[in-house]
Amino acid sequence: MALDILIVDDEEDIRDLVAGVLEDEGYEARTAASSEAAIDALDARRPSLVLLDVWLQGSKLDGLELLEEIKRRDPSIPVLMISGHGNIDTAVAAIRKGAVDFIEKPFEADRLIHLVSRATETERLRRENQSLRARVGQDDELTGNSSAINAVRATIKKVAGTGSRVLISAPAGGGKEVAARMLHAWSGRAGAPFVVVSAARMEPERVEEELFGIEDSEGLVRPGFLEQAHGGTLYLDEIADMPTTTQGKILRVLTEQSFTRVGGQRQVKVDVRVISSTARDLAREIEEKRFREDLYYRLNVVPLVIPPLSERREDIPPLVDHFLARFAAERRVPSPDVATDAMAALQACEWPGNVRQLRNVIERTMILAPGDRIARIELDMLPAETTGGGGGEGIGTSAIMGSPLREARESFEREYLRVQIRRFSGNISRTATFIGMERSALHRKLKLLGITDGKDQ
């Protein structure tokens, strides 16, 4: 998003000229003709830079006094002074009071652009830094080729640029935040902040301060998440955890596109795209009066559903390869291969923690892998939770060892076939191909062993 620049000058021609030059360069320009109008504009929203005339005729405060007031309110706002010919001394005094630089009238557009770009560099770097920091350990895009993930990706492509609100539904660790970041990155808002608001982590009594910001009687402002996200995207994580009073307030912001800060009177206007997410069944939350239906319709303009990993097991091999490559790169070793039986075990797991759990398992496997075996991940190197040793699913050996051969073979076959069928999401033809049996023979075998949970597709 464009950086927001406030131009304060009593001469209309200068204001319009400067605004025109800056807008052509892709900045967003606001103008104020007096110190009073400038303070109003500052209160309405924190600008990325103030261009301030030292004279300001007919204003309550002159340029230097206004500079002091701006610095008192928020010392981090950079101020670039505009000085008339002959009042260089004042401009120098302004620098002592915290202005970043000054430009003398009349000036060339090129010089103005150069100084503005230099004065806003810190702000640009701060934004870049923020988004980089937020992305550490986070994937940029959704990996996977299942039809579910392909459909999600296609919808993201279609709606990213539109600014529509999107409600992402997926279980915990399913990739909601990755999808939200893709929507932001593929939109015209990509250069502006992506602000994550976790409804679950906010203390109910502080929700409003956090979202709307605070304003004290002196006019000092601490911007909230909505203001910080101006021009960008606000990601409301797990909306079902929002207290109902907050739901009402969010609804009002979405309807009126403005809000007041806690302790303030003034309406603050922001341009923010809202993306929200939930792991819960909102229809049920609405039915049980825990979630406002009107808010649901406001947020759910475009629904995006990511199924649990256990319903898209085809995504497991590309995800495993993706995480192995990532962790191998971090450790500066070549990316390992995965033995077929190890991949089969990973594909057969239930993954209640979804992609996050899979990522953690891969990370742990790589950390614990003996130095001489790091080139190939084999079944015995996987954590117990994936191979059944932890009491979960998998091929247990103790029951088999205590049985006569015939029963042991049957119990092995039953377990083996269950795992393979689950691995291929109930698709009998693909299971038959993999295990090397005719489809009809497999059907007979399943009937004989009393396995009924394999859906034929």
Ligand SMILES: Nc1ncnc2c1ncn2[C@@H]1O[C@H](COP(=O)(O)OP(=O)(O)OP(=O)(O)O)[C@@H](O)[C@H]1O
């Ligand atoms: N399809 C995917 N491709 C690559 N990485 C993924 C994918 N889905 C999830 N991840 C990774 O899994 C982890 C969890 O994903 P994310 O934080 O997006 O999930 P979430 O649904 O927002 O979870 P929660 O609701 O628990 O916060 C992250 O490290 C993310 O990078």
